[in-house]
Amino acid sequence: MRRAKTDIPSRIVVEGPIGVGKTALALRLARSLDYEAVQERARDNPFLERFHRSRRRYALPLQLFFLVQRTEQLSRLRQENLFRAGSVADYMLEKDDLFARVNLDEDEYRLYRQVYAKLAVPMPPPDLVVYLQAPAGVLLQRIRGRGRGFETDPDAGYLEQLVDAYTNFFHTYAAAPLLVINVAQINFSDSDEDYKMLLEQVVRARPGRHFFNPLPFVGEQR
Numbered sequence: 001m002r003r004a005k006t007d008i009p010s011r012i013v014v015e016g017p018i019g020v021g022k023t024a025l026a027l028r029l030a031r032s033l034d035y036e037a038v039q040e041r042a043r044d045n046p047f048l049e050r051f052h053r054s055r056r057r058y059a060l061p062l063q064l065f066f067l068v069q070r071t072e073q074l075s076r077l078r079q080e081n082l083f084r085a086g087s088v089a090d091y092m093l094e095k096d097d098l099f100a101r102v103n104l105d106e107d108e109y110r111l112y113r114q115v116y117a118k119l120a121v122p123m124p125p126p127d128l129v130v131y132l133q134a135p136a137g138v139l140l141q142r143i144r145g146r147g148r149g150f151e152t153d154p155d156a157g158y159l160e161q162l163v164d165a166y167t168n169f170f171h172t173y174a175a176a177p178l179l180v181i182n183v184a185q186i187n188f189s190d191s192d193e194d195y196k197m198l199l200e201q202v203v204r205a206r207p208g209r210h211f212f213n214p215l216p217f218v219g220e221q222r
Contacts, residue, residue, distance in 0.1 A: 008033065008202075008203050008205075009126070009127030009128035009177070009202070009205050010035075010085075010086045010087070010127055011086070011087055011089075011124070011126045011127045011128075012026075012029060012033075012035070012087070012088045012089070012126060012127065012128045012129075012130065012202065013088075013089045013090075013091070013092045013126045013128070013129045013130070013176075014026040014029070014088065014089070014090050014129075014130045014132065015090075015091065015092055015095060015129060015130070015131050015132070015166075015170075016131060016132035016133060016134075016166065016183075017133075017134075017139060017159065017162040017163050017166050018139060018143065018154075018159065018162060019134075019138075019139035019140070019142040019143040019146075019154075019159075020132040020133070020134050020139060020142075020183060021132060021142070021183060021187065021188065021189060022090045022091075022132055023039060023040075023090040024188070024189040025090075025130070025132065025188045025189070025198075026038075026039070026088045026089060026090035027039075027088075027090075028188065028189065028195065029088045029130075029199070029202065030087070030088040032199055033086060033088065034086070035085075035086035035087050035088050036085065036086065036087040036088075037087070037088055037089075037090075038073075038077060038087050038088065038089035038090070039089075039090055040070070040089075040090055040091040041069065041073075042066075044069065045062060045065050045066060045069070046065070047061045047062040047065055048062065050062075052154075055103065055155075055158070059103040059104055059108065060104060060108045060111070060112070062103070063096070063099065063100045063103060063104060063108075063112055064112065064115060066096060066099075067096050067112070067115060067116060067119060067120075068119065070091070070093055070096055071093070071119045071120055071121055074093060074121060074123055075121045078121065078123065089126075092126065092129065093120065093123060094169070096116070097113075097116065098165050098166065098169050099162075099165075100112050100113075100116075101165065102158075102161050102162060102165050125175045125176040126175075126176045127176065127177065127205075128176065128177050128178075128179060128202065128205045129173070129176050129177070129178050129179070130179045130181065130202065131166075131170050131173075131178060131179065131180045131181065132181050132183045133163075133166065133167070133180065133181070133182055133183065134163075134182070134183050134184045135163065135184060136156060136159040136160045136162075136163050137156075138184050139154075139159050139163070140154060140156055140159055143159075174209075177205055177206065177207050177208060177209075177210075178208075178209045178210070179201060179202070179205060179210050179211075179212060180209065180210070180211045180212070181198070181211075181212045181213070181214075182211075182212075182213045186214055194214055197212075197214055198212065198214070
């Protein structure tokens with residue numbers, strides 16, 4: 001029996017490291033639930049390509065631009081009461097600090113935190129966080145496969161750092177119901193069967209921490 005619309009989480013966030021497929025999944029969930037899609041506009045950051053060429057040199061301007069961009073977007077959405085109508089976002093503001101800890105040195109991070117304290121807007125916790133996880137090797141293959149110019153030769157060591165940072169963050173995360181999904185062998189963009197199973201998990205989400213580890217069908221090519 002299908003649950004009433006009011007029983008379905010109204011504010012959903014899909015998170016995970018680079019290349020894990022969070023944006024594609026967030027867009028598909030938004031279409032299925034008839035929710036607003038809230039997308040991070042990473043390609044608008046003028047420092048992104050330069051950061052991939054020289055991480056140490058451009059880490060601070062990259063992080064500050066993202067911080068301003070994300071806080072402005074979330075503040076506007078909150079003023080418009082968008083979250084009450086239902087939304088699926090492909091990022092949460094907390095990820096900004098997560099990346100800053102990986103990318104910045106001690107002095108830069110201290111400066112970043114001062115700016116963060118001035119800009120960050122208080123946000124209600126999500127009704128559900130969907131955390132996608134996969135090993136760095138899988139992320140490396142997927143990033144190369146999507147062929148986004150400056151991403152074609154990602155740093156495996158950097159991906160390992162990000163995977164560890166996400167793992168540590170969500171190990172203690174308790175601000176909202178959490179659905180942890182291992183997507184190492186699953187692609188929710190390409191497989192309707194996998195996606196239907198996931199959608200059912202989202203629709204009947206309940207408080208606490210839960211794990212969903214679907215296995216690929218025998219004989220199916222991934």
